Amino acid sequence: MEQRRDTFIDNASAALKNLKQAERRDIIASFAPQIRAAAIDSFEGFGDLRSHVKKIRQHSLDNLDYYLSQFEKEAVHNGNQVHFARDGEELNSVVLDICQQHDARRVAKGKSIVTEETGLNSFLQSAGLSVMETDVGEYIVQQAGEKPSHIVTPVLHKSADEIRELFQEKHDLGPRDLHNTSDLVVEACNVLREHFLQAEVGIIGANALIAENGYCMLVTNEGNGDLCANLPKVLIVCTTIDRVLPRAEDATAMSRLLARSATGQPQSCYTSFYSGPRREGELDGPLETHFVLLDNERSNTLASNYREILECIRCGACLNHCPIYTSVGGHAYDSVYPGPMGSVLTPLLTSLEQSHLLPNACTSCGLCEEVCPADIPLPDLLRDLRHDESTKKLSAPRWRYGLKLHSWLARHPSTYQALTAISIGILYRLGRKRGGFSKLPFGSGWTSQREFPAPQEGTFMKLYKAEIKQNNGR
Secondary structure, eight states: OOOOOOOHHHHHHHHHHOHHHHHHHHHHHHHHHHHHHHHHHTOTTHHHHHHHHHHHHHHHHHTHHHHHHHHHHHHHHTTOEEEEESSHHHHHHHHHHHHHHTTOOEEEEOOOHHHHHHTHHHHHHHTTOEEEEOSHHHHHHHHHTOOOSSSSSTTTTOOHHHHHHHHHHHOOOOSOOOOSHHHHHHHHHHHHHHHHHHOSEEEEOOSEEETTTTEEEEEESSSHHHHHHHSSSEEEEEEEGGGEESOHHHHHHHHHHHHHHHTSOSSOSEEEEEOOSOOTTOSSSOSEEEEEEEOTTHHHHHTSTTGGGGGOOOOOHHHHHOHHHHHHOGGGGOSSSOHHHHHHHHHHHSOHHHHTTGGGSOOOOOHHHHHOTTOOOHHHHHHHHHHHHHHTTOSOHHHHHHHHHHHHHHTOHHHHHHHHHHHHHHHHHHHTTTSEESOOTTOHHHHTTSOEEOOOSSOHHHHHHHHHHHHHTO
C-alpha cells in the first residue's frame, strides 16, 4: 500500500469551492438523517437491540482468538480454505496467488471496503488481470478513475449528468438516449452482465463471519455479490479479523441495525450466507472458496485504548450526520474510511504522523455518537487522538501554545472572564455600526469564508451576574 500524506485541509478547501458538489452534499445532509430517523422511530426495539449487539461485539472482540479459531475450523470443515494476512501487501499477494493457480484473467468484484484499503484492484491489474467492480456505484467510480466518497454510497459525489457523460465516453454503444436515471442503471447492468459470465474468479467482502458454522454474511441491495459468489469457479472472500461473531443470530441482529442506519430500510434487498464450495449433486456455486482475513493493525488497535472503533458495523450513519463530512465530502479525507469513523480508524491503520489532521476534522457536536448503532464514543476517541497529537508535537506550534494558553485560562475563570470582557467590549465598540467584521486579527480562517458578527455589549457572565444581583435585590 502507498504511504499516505495528510492533505485534509487543502482537500477540504478545494471541496468547498466546488459549489455544484456542495449543493448535492447539502441535499444529502438534509434528507439522509430524516430517512434514518423515520426508520428508527418505526422500530420500537431499536435501543434494546443496539445495546444487545454492542454486548455481542464487545464479547467477540474480548474473545477474538477463540472465535477466529472456531471459525477457521468450521470453515475448513465446510470445504473452504482460510488464509490470514498480516497487512495489505500480504492479502494482495494471497489473492493474486489464488488467481494465478487457476490461470485466471478476469475477476468480478463485489463491493469491498477492505480491498479498497489494500489497493487490491491496482495490484491485480499490474499483474495483467482484468478486474471489474460490479456494484453499480463502485463501477462508476472505477470507470471515472476515482475513489469512493462514501462507505455505503460510493458515487455520492457525482451527478446524473456526470455519470451520463462518463457512460457515453466509456461505453462504445453508439448514439443512444440516457435521459432517465433508469437508463443509466440498465446500461451498467448490461455491460456488467457479460463480465459476470466471463470471470474465472469472484471476489466479495463480508459483513460478518459466523464462528459456530464457518459461514459468512454479506448484505447488499443489488444482488451483484451473489453473482460474484456463484457464477465464477473460484470465490475469494476478503474481510478483516474483527468481523467474526459467535452465532448466526448475532449476525442477523446486527443486520437489522445496519440496514436501518445505512439506508433507512427495515432490511436490505439481499442478505446472503455463504457456506463454501459447491457440494456433490449441486448445480451451481463455486468449485473452490477461500477466506482471506486481514489484520493490518487491528490486533494493535484491539490492544489499545481505541478498541471500540473495531465495533463499527460500516453503516455510514456518522458520515451522513457529520457537519464536516457533509460540507467537504469523502474525498477530502483522502482515505477509504472518511467521516468521523474514518477520522478515528485511519490514523490507527496508517499512523498518527501520517493522518494527524483527520481527528481535528470535528466540531465536537456529538451527533456521530448519538446516531451510531454500535454506540461507539466517537467524540471521545477523536479527542484522545488529538491529545496524542499534542503529546507527539505533530501540530503546528501556534496551535499547541494556543491550546495551552486556553487550558490555563480555563483553570483560572476570573482571569478568563476579565480578558473576554475586555475583548468583547473592544469588538462591540469597533463593530456595532457595521454589524460585523470582514477581517479580524487571528481570525482569518473564519473571515475568509464569512463575516464575523459583532458581539452585543457585555458577556454572558456579566449579564448573568446582573440578573442575580437584581433578583437578590427584590
